[in-house]
Amino acid sequence: xxxxxxxxxxxxxxxxxxxxxxxxxxxxxxxxxxxxxxxxxxxxxxxxxxxxxxxxxxxxxxxxxxxxxxxxxxxxxxxxxxxxxxxxxxxxxxxxxxxxxxxxxxxxxxxxxxxxxxx
Amino acid sequence: xxxxxxxxxxxxxxxxxxxxxxxxxxxxxxxxxxxxxxxxxxxxxxxxxxxxxxxxxxxxxxxxxxxxxxxxxxxxxxxxxxxxxxxxxxxxxxxxxxxxxxxxxxxxxxxxxx
Numbered sequence: 001x002x003x004x005x006x007x008x009x010x011x012x013x014x015x016x017x018x019x020x021x022x023x024x025x026x027x028x029x030x031x032x033x034x035x036x037x038x039x040x041x042x043x044x045x046x047x048x049x050x051x052x053x054x055x056x057x058x059x060x061x062x063x064x065x066x067x068x069x070x071x072x073x074x075x076x077x078x079x080x081x082x083x084x085x086x087x088x089x090x091x092x093x094x095x096x097x098x099x100x101x102x103x104x105x106x107x108x109x110x111x112x113x114x115x116x117x118x119x
Numbered sequence: 120x121x122x123x124x125x126x127x128x129x130x131x132x133x134x135x136x137x138x139x140x141x142x143x144x145x146x147x148x149x150x151x152x153x154x155x156x157x158x159x160x161x162x163x164x165x166x167x168x169x170x171x172x173x174x175x176x177x178x179x180x181x182x183x184x185x186x187x188x189x190x191x192x193x194x195x196x197x198x199x200x201x202x203x204x205x206x207x208x209x210x211x212x213x214x215x216x217x218x219x220x221x222x223x224x225x226x227x228x229x230x231x232x233x
Contacts, residue, residue: 024230031186060182067181070189 003114005029005036009044010119013061019047022119023064030071036117038068041079041106044119045086048078048093069097076100077109128154140221140228147225155223159212163223167211173197174224184221184229 007026011018029036040048051062068076076095080102083090090102103109110116124135128151134142139158141147152171156163163171177185177193185193187205195203208216217229 027183027186027230031188063180063182067183067185067189070177070181070192071186072188072192 002034004112005034005115005117006110006113007036007038008110008116008118009038009040009047010042012043013047013051014053014056014058018119019044019061020059022117023061023068025117025119026068026073027071030073035072037075037077037113038073039077039079039103039106039109041082043082045078045082045088045093048095049088050094066094066096068095074098077103079106080104081106126151126154126158136228138222138228141225144225144227152223152225159219159223161212161219161223167223169198169202170194170208170211170216170220171224174220174226178224178226184226185217186229187215187217190217190220 007022007029009019009022011022013019026036026038047061047065049062051060053060068074074097076098078090078093078100081104083102090100093100124137124139126133126135128148133146133151136142139155141151141155153163156167161167173194174185174190176197177190187208191203191205191208193203194208201207205216208220212219212223221227221229
């Protein structure tokens with residue numbers, strides 16, 4: 001019996017290692033046939049905007065995230081409230097090959113999953 | 120403490136990690152690929168090279184090394200369904216195509232090769 005897994009990406013792409021840990025966990029799950037769905041919420045929505053981290057000698061998380069569909073992760077969700085609060089719009093988020101869905105009722109959405117990993 | 124393996128190619132010593140991956144990805148060249156392949160017991164043909172080029176494209180596009188499934192998918196996308204199959208890749212880069220291929224293509228070790 002496979003459990004449904006949701007990875008919550010809650011933090012800005014740089015400044016802490018949480019965002020990086022998140023994608024590594026997601027890719028590891030996917031490689032083990034436990035493909036999670038991913039929800040970007042709070043400052044985590046910034047992970048999906050283009051970045052130029054060479055200036056701080058970091059790897060490009062945005063580019064890594066573009067690989068999610070290649071790893072079989074094609075259910076990507078974004079918290080609508082987090083987007084609106086930051087003055088952003090869905091059109092600004094790019095993830096080629098994935099269906100990106102805006103979620104309104106986050107509580108109900110998260111309750112659908114057996115396991116939630118929070119980053 | 121890592122042991123320091125080296126590969127001698129054209130009179131230069133190229134540092135490798137203990138699994139035989141390049142320590143400095145900038146060291147990569149086609150001659151070095153040949154030398155690493157030889158250590159893996161692989162004779163590189165054009166069929167190998169087209170996969171190695173795709174591995175490098177994948178890394179340029181996503182800045183990470185692929186695991187097996189994404190590699191199969193990516194190869195299928197670019198070379199068609201006949202080559203985008205694990206059996207084709209297994210034949211070329213046994214026993215673990217994503218890892219061995221990445222090594223020869225000069226990519227970092229795939230992090231999620233558990």
